[in-house]
Amino acid sequence: MGKLTLTFLGVGSAFAKRNRQSNALVEAWADDPRRQSAPDDTVLIDFGMTGPVALHELKLRPDFAYLDVDGRVNYPAITNLIVTHQHADHVGGLEEFAATTRHVFARPSSNDVRRTRLIATQEMIEGVWTHSLSGGLRALSGRTATLEDYFEPHPLRAMGDGDAQPFSVLDQFEFSLVQTDHIRIHERYDWPSYAVRIADRQSGETVFYSGDTRFDRAMIDKYVVPARLSFHDVQLRDEPTPVHALLSELRTLPESVRRTMHLYHYGDSWDASEYEFVQREFAGFARPAYRYLLFD
Ligand SMILES: [Zn+2]
Numbered sequence: 001m002g003k004l005t006l007t008f009l010g011v012g013s014a015f016a017k018r019n020r021q022s023n024a025l026v027e028a029w030a031d032d033p034r035r036q037s038a039p040d041d042t043v044l045i046d047f048g049m050t051g052p053v054a055l056h057e058l059k060l061r062p063d064f065a066y067l068d069v070d071g072r073v074n075y076p077a078i079t080n081l082i083v084t085h086q087h088a089d090h091v092g093g094l095e096e097f098a099a100t101t102r103h104v105f106a107r108p109s110s111n112d113v114r115r116t117r118l119i120a121t122q123e124m125i126e127g128v129w130t131h132s133l134s135g136g137l138r139a140l141s142g143r144t145a146t147l148e149d150y151f152e153p154h155p156l157r158a159m160g161d162g163d164a165q166p167f168s169v170l171d172q173f174e175f176s177l178v179q180t181d182h183i184r185i186h187e188r189y190d191w192p193s194y195a196v197r198i199a200d201r202q203s204g205e206t207v208f209y210s211g212d213t214r215f216d217r218a219m220i221d222k223y224v225v226p227a228r229l230s231f232h233d234v235q236l237r238d239e240p241t242p243v244h245a246l247l248s249e250l251r252t253l254p255e256s257v258r259r260t261m262h263l264y265h266y267g268d269s270w271d272a273s274e275y276e277f278v279q280r281e282f283a284g285f286a287r288p289a290y291r292y293l294l295f296d
Helices: 051-058 062-067 094-103 122-137 217-224 277-281
Strands: 003-010 023-029 041-045 080-082 116-120 151-155 167-169 173-179 194-200 206-209 229-233 261-264 291-295
Touching: 003 051, 003 206, 023 051, 051 062, 051 094, 080 167, 094 122, 116 122, 122 151, 194 217, 206 217
Parallel strands: 041 080, 080 116, 116 151, 206 229, 229 261
Antiparallel strands: 003 023, 003 291, 023 041, 167 173, 173 194, 194 206
């Protein structure tokens, strides 16, 4: 029976400076991380502007040495990449990821690039290329590149959207997309963004990772309440038109839900005394570079 772990490259908000942006590395282990030097499969959830430096620092830790190749970040060791939405704190590191994979790790004698799977809805995959990546990556020597020159697109339908199908690793852990209410141009869901639900096929247990979302009690009831653990984005200070769940809103949840909820995507004032209650009332503020065990 395999194990799954999650390590935040950073736990900060989009504009945090004391922590890096909230991107997470999920690792799948056929046996156990204590007995394996590298996982059997990996799924990176988002890779923002601070992602490359965060990975560079993470690989210096003995537990993550497999991410180091001669001092460089071993991007090909990351086999799958889920994009939740197109804000730069979630996709801003992808140009470096793509260019390094293709131009540094490809065998020089051939055009053989081991491409990382880019997992998102079809609309998101197209948007990431058209609006975020093609400006810098379109030009190759002698021709114009496409997304497929860098990544292997792996479109997924979101849960509740027709025949949604999960993406799985180790034939055991299933990753599904859940639409979130993050930014509204005119109305709910008119700008795509997603959370990630991870399910263990063997035990039937789930873990929920909110991506970016407003406080959405219906989504919480459906996906967070039944989960054994959750990671939820949070905004510490109240504001009239939030695009993240406010701490004051999450505080209204039943204690049983808060106790298994790790808060991430927080601003730089998290250690002010006014937020001391978070460690008592929730599972706590998520810690960067700490390997959480999702399924044992
Ligand atoms: Zn966002």
